[in-house]
Amino acid sequence: MSALIxxxxxxxxxxxxxxxxxxxxxxxxxxxxxxxxxxxxxxxxNSGAAYFHDMVVFDNFSVxxxxxxxxxxxxxxLFGMDYYRTMEFHVSEHYALMIFALTGAFLMTSxxxxxxxxxxxxxxxxxxxxxxxxxxxxxxxxxxxxxxxMLGSFATTIFLFGIALIxxxxxxxxxxxxxxxxxxxxxxxxxxxxxxxxxxxxxxAFKIAAAPFHFWSPDVYEGAPTLVTVFMSTVxxxxxxxxxxxxxxxxxxxxxxxxxxxxxxMTGLTLLVGNMGALRQTSFKRLLAYSSIAHxxxxxxxxxxxxxxxxxxxxxYTFVYSLAVIPVFIIFILVKRASNGLEQLSAxxxxxxxxxxxxxxxxxxxxxxAGIPPTSGFLAKFQVFVLSIGQGxxxxxxxxxxxxxxxxxxxxxxxxxxxxxxxxxKPIVLNQLNAALILICTLGVLILGxxxxxIII
Amino acid sequence: xxxxxxxxxxxxxxxxxxxxxSKSPINSxxxxxxxxxxxxxxxxxxxxxxxxxxxxxxxxxxxxxxxxFVIMLLNxxxxxxxxxxxxxxxxxxxxxxxxxxxxxxxxRQALEITPRYPFxxxxxxxSAIGKSLFHEFLLxxxxxxxxxxxxxxxxxxxxxxxxxxxxxxxxRNNNTGTA
Numbered sequence: 001m002s003a004l005i006x007x008x009x010x011x012x013x014x015x016x017x018x019x020x021x022x023x024x025x026x027x028x029x030x031x032x033x034x035x036x037x038x039x040x041x042x043x044x045x046n047s048g049a050a051y052f053h054d055m056v057v058f059d060n061f062s063v064x065x066x067x068x069x070x071x072x073x074x075x076x077x078l079f080g081m082d083y084y085r086t087m088e089f090h091v092s093e094h095y096a097l098m099i100f101a102l103t104g105a106f107l108m109t110s111x112x113x114x115x116x117x118x119x120x121x122x123x124x125x126x127x128x129x130x131x132x133x134x135x136x137x138x139x140x141x142x143x144x145x146x147x148x149x150m151l152g153s154f155a156t157t158i159f160l161f162g163i164a165l166i167x168x169x170x171x172x173x174x175x176x177x178x179x180x181x182x183x184x185x186x187x188x189x190x191x192x193x194x195x196x197x198x199x200x201x202x203x204x205a206f207k208i209a210a211a212p213f214h215f216w217s218p219d220v221y222e223g224a225p226t227l228v229t230v231f232m233s234t235v236x237x238x239x240x241x242x243x244x245x246x247x248x249x250x251x252x253x254x255x256x257x258x259x260x261x262x263x264x265x266m267t268g269l270t271l272l273v274g275n276m277g278a279l280r281q282t283s284f285k286r287l288l289a290y291s292s293i294a295h296x297x298x299x300x301x302x303x304x305x306x307x308x309x310x311x312x313x314x315x316x317y318t319f320v321y322s323l324a325v326i327p328v329f330i331i332f333i334l335v336k337r338a339s340n341g342l343e344q345l346s347a348x349x350x351x352x353x354x355x356x357x358x359x360x361x362x363x364x365x366x367x368x369x370a371g372i373p374p375t376s377g378f379l380a381k382f383q384v385f386v387l388s389i390g391q392g393x394x395x396x397x398x399x400x401x402x403x404x405x406x407x408x409x410x411x412x413x414x415x416x417x418x419x420x421x422x423x424x425x426k427p428i429v430l431n432q433l434n435a436a437l438i439l440i441c442t443l444g445v446l447i448l449g450x451x452x453x454x455i456i457i
Numbered sequence: 458x459x460x461x462x463x464x465x466x467x468x469x470x471x472x473x474x475x476x477x478x479s480k481s482p483i484n485s486x487x488x489x490x491x492x493x494x495x496x497x498x499x500x501x502x503x504x505x506x507x508x509x510x511x512x513x514x515x516x517x518x519x520x521x522x523x524x525x526f527v528i529m530l531l532n533x534x535x536x537x538x539x540x541x542x543x544x545x546x547x548x549x550x551x552x553x554x555x556x557x558x559x560x561x562x563x564x565r566q567a568l569e570i571t572p573r574y575p576f577x578x579x580x581x582x583x584s585a586i587g588k589s590l591f592h593e594f595l596l597x598x599x600x601x602x603x604x605x606x607x608x609x610x611x612x613x614x615x616x617x618x619x620x621x622x623x624x625x626x627x628x629r630n631n632n633t634g635t636a
């Protein structure tokens with residue numbers, strides 16, 4: 001709880017630091033504050049408690065996810081040092097909004113009441129709607145912000161309607177009470193409750209960009225400023241997945257058969273749309289958007305097939321995925337600057353000639369996203385398949401494996417571009433902080449993959 | 458009591474239809490305002506005074522009047538609604554119809570639900586809402602301030618005028634651009 005309060009205060013402090021007109025201190029202050037938050041959050045491990053009439057419960061699950069999200073935010077803020085260097089106005093607002101969004105993410109991992117889940121989703125979303133339009137004078141950014149806002153509000157209304165319907169039948173917002181009510185029904189659920197549950201799941205599925213609620217994601221990822229795209233595809237995604245898992249685990253399991261069937265169809269569709277959509281992309285950010293949809297599919301597979309044991313797999317998967325995505329976007333920004341703002345895949349041309357070790361790191365990171373051993377991306381996917389095959393969901397697991405193999409194609413398409421000669425000279429400017437970030441993340445991806453047993457057990 | 462309910466419902470349905478079918482946006486907005494006021498009446502019938510007042514102040518008073526202003530200021534009173542292709546229309550009708558069907562099927566059995574909380578005269582009064590807001594729902598009440606401050610930051614960020622000549626740090630040819 002203290003971590004939550006400190007995060008809010010930190011956001012306000014960073015906001016007011018904007019008056020000093022010193023951009024350079026914003027990121028260090030934010031990172032220092034987040035380190036304090038990290039300290040307080042890790043203090044709650046194994047001493048979880050419920051606060052304010054069980055509105056939020058900080059158990060080990062939420063603490064673990066919160067820690068992972070704080071680390072990711074710190075990495076993103078360190079990247080922000082360089083990213084926001086040429087931006088003259090509203091930099092402190094950007095940092096503050098990201099910190100507020102992190103507050104919402106905390107609520108999404110620790111709710112035990114529908115009201116808190118709703119507020120968490122909104123507190124995460126509204127800063128993201130604003131941040132997506134961070135480049136005020138770019139039409140793409142405006143479009144991204146507007147589209148995200150419209151579709152997001154629509155998803156929110158559906159979600160809220162679902163909560164209302166659930167409240168109408170069960171007379172409670174509190175998830176354990178709803179679970180009790182559902183258990184008392186003996187499988188004969190009221191249709192109104194069923195539709196309510198479906199609507200609530202739709203609202204959360206929108207957040208993790210699961211098909212068929214993924215339409216916003218490529219446009220928004222492409223139009224938003226790259227740093228915001230990173231934030232959306234890492235922190236927001238982790239929060240959405242944690243919320244989805246918690247929602248299922250705290251009140252909705254075992255799901256009624258029609259709903260479960262709907263979720264399985266959603267999983268298959270997400271895998272298909274994500275991987276097939278990525279094949280035809282020429283813009284790098286769109287490609288990563290589709291890749292992010294595909295990863296949601298794998299995560300849903302783990303979540304649905306064996307819910308009780310999949311928490312650690314989900315944490316590992318999301319963390320490792322995010323750890324690979326952050327440096328990939330840093331490298332993308334570097335090559336984009338070197339090639340006159342080009343966002344196509346060909347922006348990567350000549351990377352190996354200019355900075356061979358960055359190209360090597362890029363290969364490792366892409367291999368991790370594709371799921372090639374010995375990177376941690378492979379282990380994450382491997383664990384998902386172990387869970388789902390162990391439960392006997394053979395058909396969808398095979399489908400997911402085929403989709404993972406399809407995925408290898410488009411990730412290596414990007415690697416091929418990085419190892420193609422460029423037509424013109426590309427002086428890639430790399431400062432030490434970015435170099436360190438790329439190095440740390442790449443090593444993290446490798447170490448988490450190779451020494452997996454040593455870390456977990 | 459039941460006469461009032463049917464009366465207000467009839468007003469709501471008629472004004473709702475007017476909202477959809479009227480050609481002029483101003484008539485639509487006024488029909489929506491009538492619909493909202495009738496809905497406020499329904500809330501009072503349910504003893505939810507606070508909700509009724511908030512509904513009329515916020516929706517009819519603020520949001521709808523804002524709509525009206527925007528429509529008047531931008532002079533949108535002509536029928537400039539872009540025509541959709543017939544495929545979009547047909548698919549929208551089918552999707553909406555299916556959704557309507559599902560909702561009807563679900564709410565058909567809603568009558569079987571018995572109220573879980575016994576009704577007393579205090580339900581829906583301002584004092585009852587205030588008590589639960591500052592007791593049971595204190596955390597949501599407080600934490601929503603984060604939501605509002607983010608929204609305000611957004612309004613300032615988008616609304617503030619930047620110095621003339623300033624634009625986003627797009628790429629400049631000296632390798633220092635971001636974005």
